[in-house]
Amino acid sequence: MSDHPPSFQPTDAIELQSVAASKIIAVSLYSSRAEVTRLYKIAVKTGLNQVNISGLPNVLETESLRVEGRGAATIHDVTVSTAKGEHVPTTSPELVALLKKKEQTQNALTRCEKSIASLEQYLASLTVEHLDFSKIENVMDGYNTAGEKLDGRRSELTEQLKALDVEIESERKRVAVPHENDKLRVRAAIGVFAEQAGDIEIALIYAVPHATWKAFYDIRVDMNTKDDPIKLIYKAAVTQNTGESWDDVPLTLETSTPTFGLDIPELQPWNLDVMRHIGSNKSRKRSAPIPLMSSRMQQNDMSQRRESRFLMYDEESSAGSLGGSEPMAFLGASVTSKGNISATFRVPGRVSIPSDGEAHNFTLVVLSLQATMSWVTVPKVDTKAHINARITNASDYTLLAGTASVYVDGSFISRSEVPAVSPKEAFDCPLGVDPSIRITYHPVIKKTTHSGLLSKTATHTFNQRITIFNTKSLPVSRVKVVDHIPTSQNAQIEVKLVNPALTLPGNVRLSSNANSRGVNAATPQKIVVSKEPEVVAQWDGVDEPDCVPESLGLDRKVNWICAVGSQAKVTVGLEWEVTVSPASLQVAGL
Template sequence: GEFTILSVNHRNNYLSNLEEQPEIKNIRNQIEALQLKIEDEKSAIATLDEKLSFMQANRDVMSKAQSIQIEQFKALIDVYTNNIEQINSAKLRKARLIKDYEKQVAALQQQLADRKNRGQMPSGEIAVNISADRPLNAKLSFSYIVSNAGWHPTYDIRVDDITKPVVIFYKANVFQNTGTEWKNVRLSFSTATPWISGTLPVLNPWFIDFYMPVKVTGYGMQRKAEAPVMLESVAMADKNTFLKKEAEAAPVAVEKIEGGMSITFDISVPHTIPSDGKIQTIEIQRTTTAAEYKYVTIPKISNLAYLTGNITGWAQMSLLSGEATLYFENTYVGKSFLDVNQLSDTLTISLGTDPGILVKREKRKDYTTRRTIGANKTETYSFLITVRNNKKSPVKISIQDQVPVSSNSSIIVETPELSGGKLNTETGAVTWDLDLKPGETREMIMTYSVRYPKNQTVILE
C-alpha cells in the first residue's frame, strides 16, 4: 500500500483471554469422555444392586411360604445362586473398569496441569504506527525472534567397513516453549547468532598496581545465577500440507543457503513442534564422504584399538560441533563428540573401539634392572608391545607410548632400543606407524634408562 511505517513496537497483553491450545482442548475432551464412562459404569452397578435387593426380598418371601415344596425350594435356591454369581461377576468387572478409567483420568489431569502451567503466558501484540495520505487497506506480514526456542546439532556416523566411505547423518534437535504449537510448518535451521552484538568491542587499557590485601572479617557463599543457554535460532514459515509419519527416515529435501557469515538449512517437509520444551529430532542432511581409516592404540593406558577416520574437505559440509552416535559394521559402538573447531584441513572422527585388533603391553622383567655405579643410580625399564590384526583386510595403526622426560639436568634419560619408533624428545612420546596385513602380528620393544644421583629419589613407577 501507499503508506510509510513510522515505528514497530512489541508489547504484552495480560488482559485478553488466550485461545485454548488444541493440545489442551484434546486432553479435556479425553477426560470428559472417561468421566462419562465412569458415570455409565456406576449407574450400571446401581442397577445391579437394585436387582440383587429385589432377588433377596423375593427369596425371603418364598422361604417363609407354608405351602412350598422341597423340590420347589431347591429350584429357587439354584436360580438365586446362579443370578447372584452373574450379578457379582458383572459388578466386579465394572468396578475394575472404573478403577482403570480413574487412573487414566488422573494421568490426563496431571498432563493437563503441566500443559496449563507451560501455557500461562501473556499474549504478544505488535503495534505499528503508519503514515498515509488517504484511507486505504494494507496487508502486513512480519517475522520475529523468540528466545525460548532453539536447536543444536547431533550426528549419526556410520561406517559399514573400513574399505567403504563414512556416512554422516546431520540432524537437528529442535525444541520450543513459546506457548504456541507450531503445526505443519516448514523449518529453517540457521547457524546465525542474533543475540551476539555485532558491534566491535573496545580494548581498554589494562592498569596494574601493587596488590593490597583486604582484611577478611567473614566468609559467605552466594550462588551465581546460571546464564540462559542460547542456542541457534529457529525460523518458522507458513503452514503447508499435513505431515504423515514415514516408515523409514528417507533423505529429506533440504536447501542450503550460504550467507556472508552464516548458513541456513531450509527443510522442505513440514513438521509439527508442540510447545512443551521437548526435543524433536529432524534430519538436515545426509553426506557420504571418503575417509582415510587408521587405528590408534595407547597400550600403556588401554589395550583397546580405536578406529579413527580422517576426512579432508570437511569445511564444505557446513558441520557444527555436537554429539555423535557411532555405528561400525552395523553395530552401535558408543558416542563421541564431533569437534569441528579445528584449524586443520583434516577432520579426525573417533569411531570407537574395534575388537578385531589385539594389543598387549608387558614388562620384560629380565631386562628391567636397578643398579648403582659410583655416585649415580641407573634404572632400566623394558616393555614388549604386541599387536595383531584379526581382521580380513589390511589396516593402518599408530601405536603410542612414552618415555619419561627429564626436567632436571642431573637426571639423564636414554632410549637404547625403540624398535624403529619415532621419539619426540620434547614430550617423550614414542610412535610406531604400521601397516598390518590380515592375520599379521608385530612386536615392538621399548627400553629406556634413567640415571640420577643415588642420594635422590625419582618416581618411575
C-alpha cells in the same frame, strides 16, 4: 481534487484469526528460541483501520514484536494484549448420559440388595408353627432358585458399575483437556492509516521460547578407500512447543547462541597482608579471602534483526525429482551466511513441525570429508589397537557439538561426540578397536651394575620391547605406540632415556655425528628409528595441534609412529637407566 485531508474517523474494525488469515513465511530457529515471521494480506478502506489479530501464541515475547508492511498505508500504533481464556467445558452429552446410566444401575443394585435381604429375612421368620413339615422342601427349592437369580443379578450390576466408572473417568479426562486455542490467546491491535482503499501486506515478526534444535550426526567410514573416506551426515533434531503449528514453512537454523547481557569480567583488587597468629597454638589464618575475579551477568533479550525478511518471500517451493531406477537425489542445505563466529543455513525444501514437544529430525547435508587414519595403542595398559580418524571439516558448515553414530564399513561401531568445529578445522573421531592389529608387550629385561669405590652407585638398566603385527591384507601407514619411563622425584635418583635418544627441551646438546644417527638437529624431539619400514620415535604430543615445544617430554611419554606392511611385524624398543646413589637406597616404584 479536494484540499481537505481524508477523514481520520476509524472504519469498522478488521477482525483476523492469526492461523486462518496468515501464513508463516520464515522461521529462524536458534538453540533456545525461534523468530517467526507471519504474513497477512488485508483489504483496508480509506482512512484509519483497526486491524485486530487474535490467536497469537501465549509465549510470544511482546518486547520482540515488530510490525512491517508493504503498500499505500502507514502503521500508526501497535498494542499487544492477552485475551481471556475460552470456557473450558467440564461436561458433555456423553458424560451426562453415562452419569444417568450409572444412577439407574446403582438404583437397580440397591433394589437387588434389598430383595436378597428380604428373602433372607423371610426364611428366618419361618417356624414349625407356621409351616407344615411336608412343605419345607418346596420352600427351600424356591429360596435357592430366587437366591441364585438375585445373586446373578447383583454380580451383573456390580460389573456394569465398574465398567461405567471407567468410561466416566475417561470422558471426564477428555472434556477436561484445555481447548487448543487456550495456548493462542495473545491479541495484537494495529492501527493502519490507508490513503486509499485496497490490499496491503503486514508482517508480524516475533520471538517465542520453547523451540530448539540440536545437531547430531551419522559418520560412515570406508576403510578401503583413501580419497575422502568419511561421509558425515549432518542432521538436526527440531523441537517446538510454542502453541502454534509450523505448517509448510521455510526453516533457517542458526548456529549462533544469543547471549544475554554478558559483560567483560572485571578483576577485583588483589591485596596481600601479613599472616597473624591467633591464640597460643599459633595457628595461622588469613585476614580475608582473596577474590580473584568476578563477572556481572544480566539478562537481556535476543538481539533483533532489522531486515524485512518477509519481503523476500518466495511462493515457489523446492521439489526433488524421481526417475526410474536412479537413486533418490538428495537436496542439501544451503549456507546463507558464514563467518568466523557463526553460520546460518537453510533446511532444504519446506517442513512442517507441529507444536507437540517431540523431536523432528531433518537431514541437512551429506559431506564427503578427508581424514587421516591412525591406530593408537598403549600396550602397558591395554594391548588393543584403537582406530582414530582425524577428520578435516573442509565444508562451509559450522559443526555444532552433538552425538554421532559411527559406522565402519557398514557396521555400527559406537556412539561418539563431535565437538564444535569451524570450517577448515580438524577433530578426532574414535572408530573402535581393530582386532587385526595385534600388539605384544614383551616382558621387561632388567640388568643392574655397581660402580664407585667409596660411595657405591647402582645403575639399573631396563629394556622393553613392543611388537606390532598387522594381519590385514592391506598395509597400515600409521600405528602409534605410546609408552613411558619413570620420573625421578629425588636428587639421589637419576633417570636417563637411552633408546630412543630423545632430548629433553632446554637440554639440547647434540654431538657432531648426531645427524648420522637420525637425529634432526632442528627438532631433537623426533628420531628416525628405521626407514624401511618407516618408524619415527618422538615425545608424545609433538604431533598435536596445540603442542607446546617447551613442555615436550616433561611427562616422560614416548611414542613411535610405525608403518606396518600387510602380514608384517615391526618391533620397537624402549631402554632407560635408573642410577641410585648410594646403592643401598631403597627406591619406591622401581
